[in-house]
Amino acid sequence: MKISINNIIHEAEKQETILDILNRNGIKVPTLCHIKDMFPSGACRMCLVEDTISGKLITSCSSVATENMKIQTHSPRVTEARKTIVELLLSNHPDDCLYCVRNKNCELQNLSEELCVTERRIRGNKNSLSIDRASSSIVRDQEKCILCGRCVRVCEEVIGVSCIDFINRGSKSIVGTAFNKGLNVSSCVNCGQCIMVCPTGALTEKNHFSEIKIALQDPSKTVVIQYAPSISVSLAEEFNMKPGKDINGNINAALRKLGFDFVFDTTFGADLTIMEESSELIQRITNKETLPMITSCCPGWVKYAEEFYPEMIKHISSCKSPQQMTGAMIKSYFAEKENLKPKDIYSVSIMPCTAKKFEGQREEMTQKGISDVDAILTTREFVKFINMFGIDLEKLQPELTDSPLGTRTSAGKIFGTTGGVAEAALRTAYFKLTGKELMEFKINDVRGLDNRKETKIKIGDLELGVAVVNGLGNAKKLLEEIKAGRKDIHFIEVMACPGGCVGGGGQPINMDTEAIKIRAKSLYNIDDNASIRVSHKNPDVVALYTEFLGEPLSHKSHKLLHTSYNMRKVIL
Amino acid sequence: MEKVKEILQNYSSEGRENLIPILQDIQDNNGWLSEGSIIEVGNHLNLPVSKIYGVATFYNQFSFQPKGKYHVQVCRGTACHVLGSASVLKELESTLKIKPDQTSKDGLFSLEIVACIGACGLAPVISINGEFHAKITSDSIKQIIDNYKQQQNN
Structure with missing residues (x-):
């Protein structure tokens, strides 16, 4: 045609x-x-x-x-x-671009420039709507909302949560939650995908800048930072480097320049998660406990389950997420080693995620009233932090992370993409059950960006059914199958965001599927070229068990590395 | 007492096409849509509550506060407008100390703006619990409201 x-x-x-x-x-x-x-x-x-x-x-x-x-x-x-x-659209807009978090990165601003809007021809009444700061992850400034509806659609069609919709009609229309209440009492799982599609500054993450700056200035605090596996491949393009380039050495150097006393890698925590989670899986299979077991790394997914599938909570691994495990180790093992009091450590993390901000302040994530992690930056906030301190990331000499919570394997690294957690867990479970390493360390069936991936792995006499879903809307379909009696799946990995953490709601704006693919590929490249590709061979993890924890699922591990979940009553 | 469960029994839980008839039934029976009733409708139809609230707030026929014992409707049609219904509304707002779609704290009065109620010959006209009051002025309105208050006291 x-x-x-x-x-x-x-x-x-x-x-x-x-x-x-x-x-x-x-x-x-x-x-x-x-x-x-x-x-x-x-x-x-x-x-x-x-x-x-x-x-x-x-x-x-x-x-x-x-x-x-x-x-x-x-x-x-x-x-x-x-x-x-x-x-x-501009006629009732606040026009405070200079004070807006999306300044120079706003679709409305760009269009205004592109279409040569140079004078105010149409004057409308400005909205006066309050800013919803009730959520621990996401801030909604409705005055900046242009009612495009992208957030509403992503929340419904990709995430399957539908905590927001259009309210009222005509000139009174707004996007809001049920009964127009704060986001904190809605069913919002804090995934932040709404922020990723918002063309303006109507949706942003809750900023943790000022607390961190105060801690960095406080001589009584030892300020420690960790960053998630996906971070090192997610921000090169923000500094004019090749998209997807692994720049973890530059990040380490930048973090020291920013004044952080110790630089650790959440990927260490990911390896630790694998040690605990694979042991839990084996235990559940051996003792004929609740199966399938579902991963617990993704705080968006965990909150979703607590709200929509409380009857499935017993399926979720009791392991804390890598962020929280690293945080817990910083304030116990590391504190002991360095002779520091937990209260004198200020622990920060950089995450591709807004839900991590929520996870960090969960009551279960504390020891004697002290949080495992004190403040969480998204990738976006981290980019701003670097720019604010005038650091030229590209020109920095790469540096290594600090010991003992900085050594990582590439098994932990692939946590950053959908399928990575499952693959890493299976590599270690395979070794624990057979005493042998998995051939080539690769499970191709769980790789890629498909909504759902399923495979069967033969481990000795055992045939293990594995399913991997990304995008909570896809998780829902699988959970319904399990509820309806499907029995051939033993292990499920769920990530709330499409593509997993590389596509997380804390990543730089303007992300597309291509960017997610490039980041995932970069993680698998790191894995292909790594010398240690299984979590159980991480020397620092091995040392941690010998010196401190004993063994996976030990009493101490349970106290520090495991948690529990509760049914959450919100407006669904 | 709110009548919600009984109403829901009359509707199949399949299909969102029942949503508006259900809301109308609840509105007719209870005089308003409470948060609790909207949540129950959500459970019944397996729809997110935000969606139901979105639909309900789209239509003027649904209210989210219980109506007062005396429900005052102010006609803002063309004829009433020409003869001063804007100041009638203003007077009512200040006398009752409520805005349209609100209910007074004592639960006695609620206020609603309606388009033409088809009594243009009586303009400006208001209706209280269906009883029409014709050719309203700022003075007469106070008298009318006072009468209802006295009725309540007796």
């Missing part, structure tokens, strides 16, 4: 939308409400093009091409209409 776009004939597939054809041919048309690979809603009208045969302006995102169609994408009528839309 042929259609004419700006007087040039282009090929079009059947059922292809005009927007897809334009994108395929490198013709840029602005969009606001559109989310790639999701059903178009046609709400914002930014993607208007002119159908010169009918003379109508049509939305390219939701219009399917027809034979011999004639389209103008940038005719005076079209650009004028687009400009008016932006002017209308």
Whole structure:
């Protein structure tokens, strides 16, 4: 099929939308409400093009091409209409770009510039809506909301939570929770995917900057930092380096320059998680306890289960997440070694995740009233921190992490992508059950970005059914199958965000599927080239058990590294 | 007592097309949609509560506060507007100390703006519990409200 776009004939597939054809041919048309690979809603009208045969302006995102169609994408009528839309959106906008967290990284700001909006033609009444700061992870500033609805759709269609929707009608419309209450009492799981799709500064993470700056200035505090496995491959592009490049050495150097006294790696905690989690899996299988066992690394998933599937809580591994395990070890093992009091340690982490901020303040994540982790930065906040301190990340000489919680294996590293936790756990479980290492250390069936991956692994006489899901909406389908009596799955990995942590809600804005793929690939490259590829061979983890914990699932391990979950009554 | 469970029994839990009829039934029976009732509808239809609240707030016919013993409807149709219904509304707001869609603290009065109620010859007109009061002025409105208050006291 042929259609004419700006007087040039282009090929079009059947059922292809005009927007897809334009994108395929490198013709840029602005969009606001559109989310790639999701059903178009046609709400914002930014993607208007002119159908010169009918003379109508049509939305390219939701219009399917027809034979011999004639389209103008940038005719005076079209650009004028687009400009008016932006002017209308700006008419009640707070206009506080200089004070906005999304300054220079805002779709509305970009469009205003692109369409040459240079004067205020339309003056509307400004909204006066309060900022919702009730959540420990996410802040909602509704005055900046342009009602594109992307957050509503991601929350419903990808995450399957639907804690927000449009409320009221017409000029009074807002996006809000049930009964317009704070996000903290809603079913929000803090995944932050809404932030990733928000075109403006209406949705942001709760900032932990000031607490950290105060701690760094406090001479009585030893300030310790850890960063998640996915961080080192997620921020190169923010500093003009090749996307996906592993820059952990530069990160270590930058963190010391920022004033952190000790730099540890959450990947160590991931290895530790594997030691505990694989032992728990083996124990559950041997003692015929509740199966399938489900991973507990993802705090978005854990809260989701507590709200929507309290009857499945017994399936969730009692292991704390790598962040919390590392945090617990910092304030016990490391404190003992360095002769520090836990209360004098300020423990920070960098996470690709907003839900980690919630996890860090959970009551279960404390010892004698002292939190395992005190403050959590998202990848985005970390990038700002580096820029604020004038550090040129690219030029820094790479440095190593500190001992004893800095040594990592590549098994812990692949935690950063969907399937990684399952693969790492199986490598160690295989060794523990057979005494032999898994051939080539690779389980290809659990790799990749598919919504759900399933495989069977033969370990000795045992055939282990493994399922991996990413995106909580996909977890829901699997859980329903388990509830309906499916018995062939023994171990499930769940990650709330699409692609796992590399696609987390704390990652730099403007992330697309391509970025997620590149980051995942980079993690697997690290694994391919690593000398130690199984958690049980991590020398510092081995030393930790010898010197301090005893063995996996020991009394001490249970006290420090394991937790419990409770049914959570929220408005579903 | 709120009547929600009985109402829900009349509707299958399958299908969201029942949502608005259910909400209308609850509104008719209880005079408003309480948080509890909206949550129960969510459980019944297996729909997120945020969605139900979104739908319910879209329509003017649903209220989220119980109505007062005397429900005052102010006509803001064209004829009433021309003859001063804006100041009638203002007067009511200050007399009752509530805004439209609110209920006074003592539970006696609630206020609602309605489009034309088809009594243009009586403009500006208000209706209290279905009883029409014609050709309202700022003075007469106080008298009318006082009368209802006295009725309550007797």
